[in-house]
Amino acid sequence: MSSCCAELTTAPLSEERAAEIAPVFKALGDPVRLRLLSMIGSGAGGEVCVCELTPAFDLSQPTISHHLKLLRQAGLIDSERRGTWVYYRLRPETTDMLASLLRRPAEVTA
Amino acid sequence: MSSCCAELTTAPLSEERAAEIAPVFKALGDPVRLRLLSMIGSGAGGEVCVCELTPAFDLSQPTISHHLKLLRQAGLIDSERRGTWVYYRLRPETTDMLASLLRRPAEVTA
DNA sequence: CCGTTGGATCGAAGGGTGTCAATATAGAAA
DNA sequence: TTTCTATATTGACACCCTTCGATCCAACGG
Incomplete structure (x- = not known):
């Protein structure tokens, strides 16, 4: 599960890699889960009780x-x-992977 | 539509903001659309013909x-x-917004 | 042991999503 | 205009997803 270098804007995603990543974005595609994740991610001590x-x-x-x-x-x-x-608790490797996937290559001094 | 500073890991997302962002992640939550987006994003000249x-x-x-x-x-x-x-063609403002949302605040020298 | 409480799982209802064939629309060419 | 080609839209079908009430399981306190 490589996670380097703005894959989205540098080369077409392979079918396999797309199938691997899509479910993660899908999990983020619900307002309730987005709020849950942000509550967990910003919880003191890095974790939050379900209660x-x-x-x-x-x-x-x-x-x-x-x-x-x-x-x-x-x-x-x-x-x-x-x-x-x-x-x-949050698994930052995963959100990091998504962030780097979305990041653009550093402006080719257009 | 503010897009600054690792919202996911710094503070809970408001209900409104979550409702605003979730549909964008939802759009990314399908392998075909992910591949389409990466083909468009990496197209020569910044654009790709439907054909x-x-x-x-x-x-x-x-x-x-x-x-x-x-x-x-x-x-x-x-x-x-x-x-x-x-x-x-890609709209980089949107992918940038998502990337910055997912990014972690620069390691608090744990 | 039993009762209580936190959390997960089950099963069902309702609405949403991905896909297709058929059709419509926009532009170019004859 | 008529025809052809490139995309978009429509309508239908099968499957999936969110949500709930009901139930189950795990851990603690009597």
């Missing part, structure tokens, strides 16, 4: 749990159970 | 046209008709 996420939305607990599962399956977050509670 | 895109896939012409429409509605590409042909 803090669920009440922040006007959605049922199973729905939030479902969205968290999708984010985890996309490789965007990780979870860890400690006692009764479950904590989620 | 070059359509035969590159094992899909019908209406299907490609549909995906291009979605990418355009998401603000990721623009189209221009010149004579019989239609040319698509």
Whole structure:
């Protein structure tokens, strides 16, 4: 899973690589998941308890749990159970990979 | 549509901003559209003719046209008709916005 | 052991998405 | 105008996705 050098603007993506990346963007393509990810990513200590996420939305607990599962399956977050509670944290490798994919090659002094 | 400073990892996204951004990621959440975007983004002269895109896939012409429409509605590409042909080009402001949103704040010298 | 609480999973309902064949539209050429 | 070619739009179908209530599982406290 190479993650270098503005792939989007330098060469056409291979079919395989596109199939690999698309699901990650798809996971980001929902407002609830986007907010969940930003809450997790900006959480103090780098992690957030589910018990803090669920009440922040006007959605049922199973729905939030479902969205968290999708984010985890996309490789965007990780979870860890400690006692009764479950904590989620960002996986920066994944967001970094997407960011570098979208970045433009440094202005060819047009 | 502010686009500064690693919003994802610094503060929770507002409901409104999440609703604004999610559709753009959603447009990227399909392998065909990702490949289309990368072909357009890496096209010589900054633009690519539809007549070059359509035969590159094992899909019908209406299907490609549909995906291009979605990418355009998401603000990721623009189209221009010149004579019989239609040319698509990248809108870098949009991909730049996404990239900066995903970027991490420069390592707090952990 | 039992009851309670945090979280995940299941199953179903409703709306959305990707794909196609058929058709429509825009421009060039005859 | 008539015809041909390049894209876009329409309508239909199968599948997927978000959401919920109901239920299950794991961990702690009596």
